[in-house]
Amino acid sequence: MTPPRQPSPAAAPPPPQTASLTTTRVFVSTWNVGGKTPNHGLNLEDFLQVEDSPEDIYVLGFQEIVPLNAGNVLVIEDNEPAARWIGFISKALNKSYHSGPTTKPHAKDTSSSIRSNFFHKPSLKVLSRDLRANNALLKSCNCECDSPTRLRKPSTVPEFSPQSLSGGRRAASMDDRDFSVVHARISDDDMSSADLDYNLIASKQMVGIFLSVWARRELIPNIAHLRISCVGTGIMGCLGNKGCISISMSVHKTSFCFVCCHLSSGEKGGDELRRNADVAEILKSSQFPQICKNPAYHSFPEKIIDHDRIIWMGDLNYRISLSYEETKLLLEDNDWEFLLEKDQLNMERKAGRVFSGWKEGKILFAPTYKYTLNSDSYAGETIKSKKKRRTPAWCDRILWHGNGMEQVSYIRGESRFSDHRPVCAVFAVEVEMLCNKSFTYNCKGFSPSSSSSSCTLDYEDMPTIGGTASIIDASIL
Numbered sequence: 001m002t003p004p005r006q007p008s009p010a011a012a013p014p015p016p017q018t019a020s021l022t023t024t025r026v027f028v029s030t031w032n033v034g035g036k037t038p039n040h041g042l043n044l045e046d047f048l049q050v051e052d053s054p055e056d057i058y059v060l061g062f063q064e065i066v067p068l069n070a071g072n073v074l075v076i077e078d079n080e081p082a083a084r085w086i087g088f089i090s091k092a093l094n095k096s097y098h099s100g101p102t103t104k105p106h107a108k109d110t111s112s113s114i115r116s117n118f119f120h121k122p123s124l125k126v127l128s129r130d131l132r133a134n135n136a137l138l139k140s141c142n143c144e145c146d147s148p149t150r151l152r153k154p155s156t157v158p159e160f161s162p163q164s165l166s167g168g169r170r171a172a173s174m175d176d177r178d179f180s181v182v183h184a185r186i187s188d189d190d191m192s193s194a195d196l197d198y199n200l201i202a203s204k205q206m207v208g209i210f211l212s213v214w215a216r217r218e219l220i221p222n223i224a225h226l227r228i229s230c231v232g233t234g235i236m237g238c239l240g241n242k243g244c245i246s247i248s249m250s251v252h253k254t255s256f257c258f259v260c261c262h263l264s265s266g267e268k269g270g271d272e273l274r275r276n277a278d279v280a281e282i283l284k285s286s287q288f289p290q291i292c293k294n295p296a297y298h299s300f301p302e303k304i305i306d307h308d309r310i311i312w313m314g315d316l317n318y319r320i321s322l323s324y325e326e327t328k329l330l331l332e333d334n335d336w337e338f339l340l341e342k343d344q345l346n347m348e349r350k351a352g353r354v355f356s357g358w359k360e361g362k363i364l365f366a367p368t369y370k371y372t373l374n375s376d377s378y379a380g381e382t383i384k385s386k387k388k389r390r391t392p393a394w395c396d397r398i399l400w401h402g403n404g405m406e407q408v409s410y411i412r413g414e415s416r417f418s419d420h421r422p423v424c425a426v427f428a429v430e431v432e433m434l435c436n437k438s439f440t441y442n443c444k445g446f447s448p449s450s451s452s453s454s455c456t457l458d459y460e461d462m463p464t465i466g467g468t469a470s471i472i473d474a475s476i477l
Contacts, residue, residue, distance in 0.1 A: 061260030404430030
């Protein structure tokens with residue numbers, strides 16, 4: 001007689017977890033710099049507000065960091081301005097480090113090295129090496145797993161080649177297909193960025209669009225799932241003179257997506273529909289590859305809209321649907337309320353044609369475009385030709401999507417560096433922390449002596465999804 005069949009044992013349940021919320025402060029800015037390379041007189045300290053209120057994460061988006069000429073769009077764009085911006089940003093965020101000798105070990109030689117690189121002809125390779133921390137590996141995935149020690153192994157960074165600049169809509173991640181590598185190339189003897197308050201997490205250039213993410217050193221061990229997607233919507237609907245760069249990452253267990261865009265220009269009737277189409281194309285085509293080793297625990301977002309917290313910044317190029325003369329009179333009367341009613345982005349959002357479900361803070365500043373260089377006067381006041389005259393507009397905007405986000409401030413800067421004024425916002429963002437009771441590797445606090453004190457992510461040889469867009473990563477060259 002056959003004995004009764006024993007039921008198979010039930011699968012072991014996932015380890016118990018506890019959840020808690022913490023608040024992360026994020027500074028976001030957008031600035032169309034009109035193809036101008038920063039000079040030594042440019043000071044970003046006031047703009048970044050580091051001394052007044054240092055934040056946890058800084059996300060800095062730029063448009064037109066190079067002139068949008070045929071050489072930069074169709075061939076290989078100039079990456080020297082990107083290196084200069086990286087240097088200026090680091091100098092502002094790490095003022096005490098760059099300002100001179102300090103008592104920290106090796107800091108004197110290091111700060112001298114960085115200042116030397118900063119004031120000479122910049123190199124993305126040199127600057128990123130100096131900003132990269134020693135002995136640091138960024139976790140590819142911080143989801144729960146069977147082993148408490150799963151980190152990506154360092155691998156060799158592929159050599160840079162012009163071919164890596166061609167190709168179009170791209171996605172990059174930290175996975176097993178060599179789309180990217182995490183690599184610490186600084187030895188124990190070279191403390192080049194070990195004492196920096198803020199480290200470069202990721203940066204990307206697509207023709208004139210440039211996006212960089214910086215984080216406080218103590219937060220970096222809790223950042224993972226770094227991926228980048230670029231979408232070109234410019235010439236022929238695919239070149240990178242217009243489009244976006246998106247950076248996806250997780251902070252603890254909350255997914256973030258930062259989008260920096262430059263949409264179609266023009267102030268003729270109907271041009272706003274092209275901008276709407278750009279937004280739709282970006283949301284449709286931006287794609288982030290899956291990198292989690294244990295998808296049963298966590299499936300990380302593949303689309304922009306699927307992230308928990310999304311911040312969209314850029315030169316959205318939406319104009320005011322009034323004549324130049326009408327707009328000028330209303331500006332003279334400081335009647336911003338009526339002007340904002342005629343703002344194309346507000347009108348299109350209200351009609352449900354773009355950014356449905358997104359939020360924007362109350363605008364309490366003057367239109368940010370178009371100014372005469374080195375002046376507080378709008379360009380139309382000094383240009384006699386009606387063809388060259390531009391109606392003032394709030395082209396530069398910051399929007400967000402997701403729960404648990406509070407906008408603390410929404411202001412513009414007053415730099416006369418370009419024909420646009422920069423715009424910045426600060427967000428207080430709720431971040432979920434999950435701690436596995438069986439082991440706490442993913443929830444360990446930061447220790448100054450930890451070897452994971454800082455890191456950066458390198459991207460190279462990314463797969464082409466379609467179209468054409470040039471991409472440079474400041475942390476790889």
